[in-house]
Amino acid sequence: MIQFVSFLVESCPSAMQSGDSIPSFVEQKNAMYDSLIRKVLLFTLLAVVVAGTDVVSAQEKKEASNLMHLLIDCSKPSRGLIEATLQIPVAAAAKVGKISLWYPKWVPGSHGPGGPIANIAGLQIHGADGKRLKWRRAPGEVYRLEVEVPRGAKEVQVAVRYVVNQPTTTSFGHDCFFAGNIGVVSPSCLLLYPEGSDVDEQQIEVRVRPPAGWYVASALAKSNKGVKPEEELMFQPVTLRTLVDSPVMLGRCYRSFELVTNTSLSPPHTLHVFSDHKTAESISDEVVKKYAEMVRQASYLIGSHPFDRFDILLGVTDALPKNGLEHARSTFNVLPPSSLKSVTALKGWDRLLVPHEYLHAWCGKFRRPEGMLTSDFHTPKDTELLWVYEGLTQYLGELVEARSGLMTDEEFKNRLLVELRNAMNQQGRQWRTLADTAAASHILRGASPSWGGLRRSQDYYMEGMLFWLEADARIRHLTNGNKSLDDFCHSFFKSQRSVKQPAAFDRSEVVKQLHAVAPFDWDGLISRRIESFQQQFDPEVASLLGYSFEITNQKPKIPTNTFRQSSGVDLLDSLGVSFSSSGEVRNVLLDSPADKAMLAPRQMIVAVGDHKWSTDRMLSSVEQAVQGKPIKLLVSEHDRIKSVQIQYYGGLAYWNLTRDDSKEDWLSQILAARKK
Ligand SMILES: [Zn+2]
Structure with a gap:
């Protein structure tokens, strides 16, 4: 996640006719779907067609009886409410006449206990016989509901009403938004699950009822079944982990772009663009080409993919807050139209959003800190290794920005100067380690209006980035330029495209794999840079890259639209x-x-x-x-x-950053686009 907090801007464009905005190439795609669905909406993901069989095994029967069902009704977006119904099997727990249901508290990607339960505006639980069941909040735990059920009950049905467009600081990236002609639904907002469920085992089947005439995109695979295909989409059953990891984007105006031509290098990637106005040029061709180059450079950088296809969901609108979140097989992104009209207009936070969330597919979603990989959504997580999860992603995201041509080398150097200078002025390091900013991540998400440098912020992002840039420079020094952090990425993120679940790592594996690329006291460096109190920041990374970082009386010429450049x-x-x-x-x-x-x-x-x-x-x-x-x-x-x-x-x-001609210019080599 990388957060941009802004106010929601209301926008009510004139109503459009269904299908008005379908460009010709999308209409051709429509032929892949049955005529009934074609009349109503376009769903861009092909379902996997499996040959049917009449033989139902005992295992399949057991799985079917244990299957959860979720219907998400967002067909009336102007109300600002989503209605959802859940069917939850409870046979095992109901033996004692009482079950506990959890609302997702620690939603992946948010790094904190902030599931937006405050936005629930209706919750009724019924037994299979239709009788309403009594529930009460568990003492001391607002996310846990205790429900009285008849002994021997096999399932309960839960009706949830949810208020959209009012995210908390923590839920910003995984909430539900509808404004104008675009919406996004994060399934975790509408989910309750039985205590004791393993999110990698519990299966759930989901149906979505979108507004009439709206398009829908998600990494969830469409099911061939459909209860009411003229009104609903049904998805193939997935685990709770996959469901919570799969936002659904909807909208009236839609285009899609295939970003990969060589699928031996990268699996298929689709850029799904939802825009607010049918006449607006939602995204320029040159930006799309740069995103395709981003995908290619990421392939060269890391060498393998932990997914067999990828969907980039991009809302282009001023009506929703700028926002984004990482997922294992998709990303959710919202940017304003003004930023996507050309590559030169795409600057600052807006430019780094899509690459950052994309690189998380490897760093954070596939390889995840051991303490953040829990089997439910309520057990507290140990977030101390966010300096890897977010810090390495921040570095790789900006690296791919540069290598793909989204960012010039000069702009990268400006970013480096901004972050070095910010680090010099973060005096909170004298009492709080960088690792502590990660461990206490969720209490540091909001900005500190006063004395922010003393309190510190989520410094594991940008100072984490500086650590990984230093690691890259050191590997190149240690190996005379024969190896780089790219080699570490190739081994650390090595995967098959058939990966289904995250793989945990711990600090010792990071040290071991860095050492395997270039023998060095990585343990000591991590201890000094990340885990120690410091009188002041050590900017040694600058000289390692071949630059001088020193104070002069010249104000550096850094454009004001540079990310995190101060104003005033x-x-x-x-x-x-x-x-x-x-x-x-x-x-x-x-x-x-x-x-x-x-x-x-x-x-x-x-x-x-x-x-x-x-x-x-x-x-x-x-x-x-x-x-x-x-x-x-x-x-x-x-x-x-x-x-x-x-x-x-x-x-x-x-503070200024200038080239030191007496040293090798490692930074230029780091930023150079790869050809293979
Ligand atoms: Zn992130």
Whole structure:
């Protein structure tokens, strides 16, 4: 997951006729489906056709009796509600007259106990005979429901009503959204499962009732069966793990693109694009070509695939919040139309979303930290190895961005400078290790409005990325350029396309596999970089790459649309303070000149010297201080005004990253596109 928090923008485009937006090539695909379905909707995934048999084995009977059923009715999206019904076999547990049902609490990809149970707006449980059953919340555990059932009951039926479009900070990537002509349904929002179920064994059959005339895409395979094919889609039974891992995207305006031509290199990949307006150019051809190149470069980088096909679900709309989440055989992504109109328009967070979520198919979904691989959705997870799960994914995602041409080398260097500088200013490392930001991931998801550098954030993403970039540089040094982190990826992620379940790893395997590529004290490096308190960040990665990282009086020219580049007046490298363009104090470094002058986040600078606040006046006051002229500020704090004098005479100063010609330029070699 990589989160972008923004406000939901309501958008109500004019109504369209069903099928208006079907481009000709999609209509041709329609011929693959029966005529009844063709009239109603297009479903893009081919079902696997298996020869029927009249012989039903005892095992099949047992599995059928233990099969859960889920019907998701999202046919009236304008209501903002989804209705779902569940049939849950309970024969074993019902012997004692009481069962426990769980609502998914730790949803994969969210890294925290944040299943959006607060959005349930109706829940009734009935026995097979239609009698309503009493339930109560388990004391101290809001995700667990205790249900009284008749002794000998074989199943219960649960009716769930769910409110869409109100995600929590934790549920953003796995919630349900409907706005305009697009929707996404995350099945975990509508699921309850019996205590004791193993998510890799319990099978569930799902039907979806979409709005009339809407298209549907998912990594779930369509079933040949169909109770009401004119109204519903039925999917082949899957495990609970696969169901929760398979979001469904729906919409009125749809196009699809096949991204792979050589299936010996990569299995088939389909880009499913749902857009809000039938007339809008939802995504440019050049962006699609870059996504195809992304798939190819990922194949070269890693060498094998833990899936036999892949579906990239992409909502192109301003009506839904920018968002995304990783899955084993698909990704869910929402981006604004303005970003996808050309490669040059695709910048910052919007650009890294699709590659990041895609690379998770290997890192996080297939290879998963041992402590995060549980057999249910409520056992607490140990997230300390997120510096691998997210940190390595962040690195590989940005690497593939560069190698596919989505990002230029210059833009990658700007990103590197931004992250090195951010790391230098994260003073919370003095009391909290990087590993602790991973272990405490779910309490750090929201930004800290004040003193964020002291509290730290989910630093395992970006500082994790710096660790893996350093590992790449070290491997190249240690092997004289004969090996790289690509070799580690080839062995660490080696898989068959027939993989069905995640494979666990632990810290020792990471060390062992790095050592196998290039013998080195990887254990010691991980201990120093990830698991130790630090007085300050060690930027050694810069020199290992062939660059100098030093403070000069030149402000680096980093475009403002660079991901995580600060805006406003950033004087952290000199005064130890940053301001918004309107003069609000944003960040202060501990023990800096600004801190000693008692500046603090959320104060407002009213005046610089004898004049009203302006960004130019603030900058020139720092320049003039070189002549021994102190920096005088008038500061508003709640209902008080105070004057402040900052004792700093060093002039403007900024961290810069420059090429060191005396060293090998390893970074250029790292970023070079692979040909095989
Ligand atoms: Zn992620």
